[in-house]
Amino acid sequence: MTDWAMIPEQALIDWPAVDWLHPGLVLILGAALIPLLRGSIGQLYRLALPLLALVTVVAMAPGTHGQFTLFDLDLVAGRVDELSLVFGHVFSIMVLIGAIYALHVRDPVQHVAGFVYAGSAMGAVFAGDLVTLYVFWELMMLSSVWLIWRRGTGVSYGAGFRYLIFHAVGGVMLLAGIVVYYLTTGSIAFNEIEVGGAAFWLILLGFVVNAAVPPLHAWLTDAYPEATVTGAVFLSAFTTKTAVYTLIRGYPDTEVLAWIGAIMTLYGVTFAMLANDIRRLLSYHIVSQVGYMVAGVGLGTALALNGSAAHAFTHILYKALLFMGAGAVLYMTGRSKLSELGGLYRYMPLTLILYMIGAFSIAAFPLFSGFTSKTMIVESAAEMQEAAIWLMLSLAAVGTFLSTGLKLPYVTFFGRDSGLRPKEAPWNMLLAMAIAAFLCIFLGVAPQPLYNLMPTEVDYNAYTAGHVLWELQLLLFTALAFFVLLKWVGKPPEPKINLDTDWSYRVAGPAVLSMSRDAIRTVWAAFIGFLQGQVRWVIGTLSEHHGPQGALARTWPTGSMVLWVAVLLAASLLIYYF
């Protein structure tokens, strides 16, 4: 069993320790007042609340708080140790950034949902037992879906509903796993899951649904692009990272996760390259980046686990920054499709610069935050001589840079002039992005504070010549290939930039990819069609018998009712007599 240090070796600031205030409850209960406060008072309140949560997290005393017993179950609301504090810190920073980004939004439902969602994510992270974890897990799902629905389009309603069903099924599996776990071990404490059998797999299944592990990832890439502009920023931060936390806590060194994670990284970037909606493209990159973290959990060495936690920390910040940039574009232009955007650099230069900081971070450029965390995972794969995994993780980095660092900004901000003349994004959006961008650079240049936060002591230097050279080589050659191939395609017959760049990728190699994509699509469509047919058949048959006019639901003649009585009496008599 992995032991997490309970006492931080060096607290960041020497606050008076707090052990009675739960940052998650601050947000959840505090959200209740949001609908009552309008105007600038409301705005101030929405800034004060995450600040209070942040202070609470920083001031929290390590240890176990909030223990109570509910019908024979020992519940622990606040398990504060090094691992949960990593996520507590980044979550509270993220709520603040998200609150600033959403400052101009007038819809109280979104604010309440956002705060309850973030609060329950914190509640899940600080939960010391599986039942508390489950309660916050479900609350997270129930609150976050409103961030999708409040977009108010028919598509978002459908996407939100599918999101809800997916998570409900995952939640049921988690609950079933918890019950079996309780019955086998007699305890509901949430530590490394060390039993075999149904409990192990059911709980793992519940976790990986939220971690968006393919093929269970569809809820994410389906729903996030349909969320509201500000809602997507919240969504990108909490659900998957809470799942990463539970995996680090419950399933460290589970070898299958290393492979799953490595496959995820490639799966995500591949589909990102085919995406047209900018926020869908970024959503696929969440899958890919969470893949690194899952792989780290599976590798299971101290360095790898630290890497997963650190990568979750930096990922939340830069992914939020990317989503904020894409959100700013959507907010100002009303469009989010690559094929409809272009030439925005003259009108939204600040957004472009801030977005690029996020893009360099996700691509793990030296001096940006992704570099200091991701290389930890890649390095531990190398140390463990897992060549295949190492190769897959490195390869995914190429794809990441290609689509978020080159393709998306090139098409959106440069490329063909789309005729759009938007203004720069509002100040609060830019401020939120600037804070996130600052943290991305800060953690890239001076990673030591991040390493100090990590669950076990970190003896790792990202800036060795080898790391820097390897990473730069990888990225610069990617960039070179991108621009060379852009030229090589030559004069595009039609000035449709989106199609040109699309073509350049296909000529550069993924011709095979697109063919296999088509093949996969056809097979998938046939499979889905088959499933739909089956489901329709089942529903049809069910409604034939159970529907309002079906035999089981219509009003029966009195005689037939009595017949049943006779049948049952005869049957019981037969049973009793023989």
Added chain:
Amino acid sequence: MIDQLPALPVVITMAAAPLVMCLLRWPWLAWATTTAACWAALAATIALLHHVLDVGTVSYAMGGWEPPFGIEYRIDAANVFVLLIIAGVSALIMPFAKRSVESEIEASKIPFFYCAFLLANCGLLGVTATGDAFNIFVFFEIAAIASYALIAMGKDRRAVMASYQYLVMGTVGTTFLLIGIGFLYIMTGTLNLNDLAHRLPEVSDTNTVRAAFAFLAVGVSLKLALFPLHLWLPNAYTYAPSMVTVFLSATATKVAIYVLLRLFYSVFGIEFSFEELSMNYVLFPLALLGILIPSIVAVFQNNAKRMLAYSSVANVGYIILGISFATTLGVMASMLHIFNHAITKAALFMALGCVVYRAGGTSLERMAGMGQRMPWTMAAFVLAGLSLIGIPLTVGFITKWHLILASLETGLWPIAVFLLGTSLLAVIYIWKVVEAAYFREPLAENANVQEAPLSLLVPTWVLTLLCVVFGVYTPFTVGIAETAAETLMGGFL
């Protein structure tokens, strides 16, 4: 006074019934008298509950005729719990009834209505309180005949047909009961339940006793709407006046379930019922079918009231499932669900009563847009709906938890999976109402509908909050259910 407590709830309601008939010309006074009687019965029941929890089983000789020859009222943890449900729901329903009944029943019939309600109430209390087999039959008939009248007073003309079918089926059920009781009397010469329990083992290996058991089992199953004998229930609940639906859904089937528990566990004894006659082989599959099929039927319903009626049948299935395990934990889960489902369903039907009062019906079309028009009513519906589904922090979760524990205790883990799966069906049918109420525009004629008046809202919310209160604070209900289960399993002393 303490000595008379066991008889008081029954006597008060029975005495009030003719009094209400005398107030034909003043419907308002009729309502007030009924309310007073119901609250007095509740007060007596609560006093009785304290008394029973203090001193244990209480025996009361009606009219001073000592048992086993006279009629005995025998109150222990099991039936005082059921008495509390009946008296509690009928007391809470009365403030709700005032305006709801005025809007659904002709003014001239209102005193008759309340008289019938008091008799139904009295009958159900009597079935629960009495320790005499023949008395059970008599009170069943009092309750049943009064409920036929109550259901037939529904606004919809189909109410009469529903009531007629209930009458035929109810009569068949009580006749079976009478036949069973008669057989037992022939074999043992006694009608007192306690006495029967002592004398039955000597004659239990006879075909007459087996036949008696079969008649009693089928008769009671009919009264408690065990699948597939539930066919009378959906129509009766759908077309009855709102207040009657609330009352019957919370109490009528629960009382029959209590009688089943009493007969199987205390009178015939667990060995005879479950080991010799393997009653669990009958109850178990019927319970599973009874959970699954009515839940699916509920999903396809277009009328919220009828949907909830089918859900009631499914919930009877849950209770019978607990009984069929024949373990203390299973019976305890069933006792808990009797209470928890009573308050949940009463809250849901009351919320629908508010909708009927304002919008004139409960078809999903009519409920469209009610989330905006009647926010408090629909909020109560959603909260109680969550309890019906079994979300943590509501009573529904408490019972589901104990049912799952009971099924795992007997090693039937697929049943635990089955229970979790069927709760998804409840999600679907509650969601259909939520979707209509919150995501659709109201009908043109309902565009100006207002929130329900306070006299309807307050009782609805009291019941809804009870669903949450007892979902968080469990020692009270779990404690009583545990004692009740142990009492039932222990047989008579």
